Amino acid sequence: MRYRTQAVAYPYWVVALLLYGLQMVFGLLAIVKYLGPDPIRAVLPFDVSKAIHTNLLIVWVLTGFMGAAYWLVPEESRTELYSPRLAYWQLGLFTAAGVTAVVGYLFRWTAGNKLLEQPYPVKLAIVVVMLMFLYNVGMTIWRARRLTTTEGVLVAGLAGAAVLYLPALLEFDNYTVSIFYRWWTVHLWVEGVWEMIQGGLLAYLLIRLSGADREVMEKWLYVIVGLTFISGILGTAHHYFWIGVPAYWLPIGGIFSALEPLAFLAMAVYAYAATRRSGLAHPNRMAVHWTIGSVIYSAFGAGILGLAHTWPSVNRWTHGTMITAMHGHMAFFGAYVMIVLAVVTYAAPILFGRPHEEHETAIGLWAFWLQIAGMFGMTMAFATAGISQTYLERIIGLGYLETQQKIQVHFLMLLATGILFAAGVALYIYDFFFLVPRGHREPTPWPAAEPVEA
Amino acid sequence: MTKRQTRAFFYAGTGVFGAIFIALTIDSHRQFPTLxxxxxxxxxxxxxxxxxxxxxxxxxxxxxxxxxxxxxxxxxxxxxxxxxxxxxxxxxxxxxxxxxxxxxxxxxxxxxxxxxxxxxxxxxxxxxxxxxxxPPRPILVTGAAIPGTEAVGAPPRAAASSDPVALGEALFRRTPPGCSACHSTAPGVNVVGPSLANAATVAAQRVESPDYHGKATDAAGYLRESILDPNAYVVQGPTFSSGGRSLMPSDFAQTLEPRQVDELVAYLMTLR
Missing domain, CATH: 1.10.760.10 (Cytochrome c-like domain)
Incomplete structure (x- = not known):
């Protein structure tokens, strides 16, 4: 660790990983409810477990992003963080807001708006958290008078996420208008500014792990985020199919969301080129696993599987089926979960003052491969369920309930692969909490083997 | 490409497509009230x-x-x-x-x-x-397509010919009016309303039965009356009625054209 205040990232990642574990509990519960009958339907119906499952994801990934920013910004700007105390308060407030929301859902306190279920006071608290974060990071960079492209893209992504959260505070009497703006938050997050964050973190990791030339990496980073926005902004239109908006959104959505995989493919080429040029000899091989994994899974999950059902004449039949869940799970995991875990895995040995080599444990490898295999299986289960559902319910005209009975077998596969995945998550958390701190020593100066500045 | 050029690519691309997006949003607002x-x-x-x-x-x-x-x-x-x-x-x-x-x-x-x-x-x-x-064809909550139903492969909108029976069947499958969402034409399959597998036969028996007090005098008349005034005779069943009132929508007299009612009756009269 080059700067003492980078350690602020640690409690962020502790909270993030704990919530990641909790997310698994509610995900598995949701699968069991799909199999039914549901003995705890009166206490915890499906809608509550689903809302908690998705909200925990958003909260913990954002926590992970912010922790990663606190890790990365001092290093990039070559200074201590402006105010570690403010960062701790910010984490406290964000955790309190997240926990309040989750507990509130259990007691049916909800705004009932998909992915933006947070009740209004919680939404306001989130805005305050964002402002605290941006102030702290902004002051750090301003005082250092040094802003690299890598951190600039990362911080701009987080600032964009804060700005784009604002439409979520608006309310409209017209349901079509309210979902129109709901996508400004949800879509322009995950297919816009969050991709910037992913790109920034990826550039940082590739520079550190492969020792690739910073100038070259940052040059192409602009191309990646440029492609993201060129395709992603108008790509919002693929959420404007069939909801009561003008018909011109149909071809726009078709064409621009067909271009969206380009940004993800560009990231894959980016990583490939970096490793070709500079090799992957970094001793923290687990971090290399997660970084390369993230690039591959986001290209497949977010890019290809998104493309699979985004063309209007296809989406006409698949809209609102399990096909969407197929794309959503792998996209979020590949693009955002894996990039956070990559940064955490990269930073952990440095944080604990251990040599990078010791970080590759058998448990760490199992954690990686179980999540990879589990998510692949879950994606296939959602895909087969969704294809069957589309065919039986939408094309043949079978009733919804009869269709769900006929695709039960896919939910069994979902449960089996979901358990594998959750086991991988549990091992990752165990590895992070119990194995690493056992060798906890006072942070040593930057290890000699580490390329300090590529 | 230099870093300066790729940066320009990012700013220009984001700016141009962001501006198009905002312009289309404004135009959408113009059209929301109608749509x-x-x-x-x-x-x-x-x-x-x-x-x-x-x-x-x-x-x-x-x-x-x-x-x-x-x-x-x-x-x-x-x-x-x-x-x-x-x-x-x-x-x-x-x-x-x-x-x-x-x-x-x-x-x-x-x-x-x-x-x-x-x-x-x-x-x-x-x-x-x-x-x-x-949706391109109705998404049904339940019903249809357990063996014996002809919903499988039936065209959702267009009728096969201009024959009233064909037109009536196409209308039966369409939403609105959504008849097939509640009525199966498979024997014994009661989705929400009663199965219409042998609607014409049942209708002929019903007009003769002593507990029928409606205005119809023949099977076709009974079917017509059931569509336009579902409460004229309420069939008993767990999901058919509540408090003695039929759960079927009672506004088909307003929402269907007389010609459409004729076509539906013509189709239902073929179910014997």
Missing amino acids: THSDRITPAVIAGKHVWHRQNCVNCHTLLGEGAYFAPDLTKITQQRGAAYLKAFLKDPSKFYSEERDRRLMPTLALSDREIDELIAFLDWVGRIDTQGW
Whole structure:
């Protein structure tokens, strides 16, 4: 660790990983409810477990992003963080807001708006958290008078996420208008500014792990985020199919969301080129696993599987089926979960003052491969369920309930692969909490083997 | 390419496409009132939207195809089921579905009569939004297509010929009016309303039966009366009626043209 205040990232990642574990509990519960009958339907119906499952994801990934920013910004700007105390308060407030929301859902306190279920006071608290974060990071960079492209893209992504959260505070009497703006938050997050964050973190990791030339990496980073926005902004239109908006959104959505995989493919080429040029000899091989994994899974999950059902004449039949869940799970995991875990895995040995080599444990490898295999299986289960559902319910005209009975077998596969995945998550958390701190020593100066500045 | 050029690519690309997006958003606002019939957004519809959000409906159901995939899409539900049925259903879903049979069951929500009316008003408004022809064929909650039904492969909209029977059958499968959402034509399959497998035969027997007090004198007349005035004779069944009133929508006299009623009767008379 080059700067003492980078350690602020640690409690962020502790909270993030704990919530990641909790997310698994509610995900598995949701699968069991799909199999039914549901003995705890009166206490915890499906809608509550689903809302908690998705909200925990958003909260913990954002926590992970912010922790990663606190890790990365001092290093990039070559200074201590402006105010570690403010960062701790910010984490406290964000955790309190997240926990309040989750507990509130259990007691049916909800705004009932998909992915933006947070009740209004919680939404306001989130805005305050964002402002605290941006102030702290902004002051750090301003005082250092040094802003690299890598951190600039990362911080701009987080600032964009804060700005784009604002439409979520608006309310409209017209349901079509309210979902129109709901996508400004949800879509322009995950297919816009969050991709910037992913790109920034990826550039940082590739520079550190492969020792690739910073100038070259940052040059192409602009191309990646440029492609993201060129395709992603108008790509919002693929959420404007069939909801009561003008018909011109149909071809726009078709064409621009067909271009969206380009940004993800560009990231894959980016990583490939970096490793070709500079090799992957970094001793923290687990971090290399997660970084390369993230690039591959986001290209497949977010890019290809998104493309699979985004063309209007296809989406006409698949809209609102399990096909969407197929794309959503792998996209979020590949693009955002894996990039956070990559940064955490990269930073952990440095944080604990251990040599990078010791970080590759058998448990760490199992954690990686179980999540990879589990998510692949879950994606296939959602895909087969969704294809069957589309065919039986939408094309043949079978009733919804009869269709769900006929695709039960896919939910069994979902449960089996979901358990594998959750086991991988549990091992990752165990590895992070119990194995690493056992060798906890006072942070040593930057290890000699580490390329300090590529 | 230099870093300066790639940076320009990023700024210019984002700026240009962002500006197009904003322009289209402004134009969409111009068109929202027509496309969504915003003049029909009454206070009841707005209140119903709040009920929809308060009850977290979207985390099981989809509406306009958006939401969760644990429960059926509700975009056209008021046209398929009608207000009377939905009212009875929302009071106690377990009367209509069984968790043992369907593996899942909607929880009974503690909704007041007024909230139920508002929710139905909201869903009814949503059902009239211009969705560019989506869904391409009706998404049914239940029914159809257990062996013996001819819904499989039947064209959703167009009739095979100009024959009244063919036109009637096509109309039967279409939403609105959504007859097939509640009535199967397979023997013994009671979806929500009674099976119409042998509707013509049953109708002929019913007009002769002593407990029939309606105005019809023959089978075709009985079928016509059942469509236009479902309460003229109420068939008994667990999901057919509530409080002695039929759960079938009673506004087909207004929403269907006389020619369409003729076609439906012509089709139903072929089910013997």
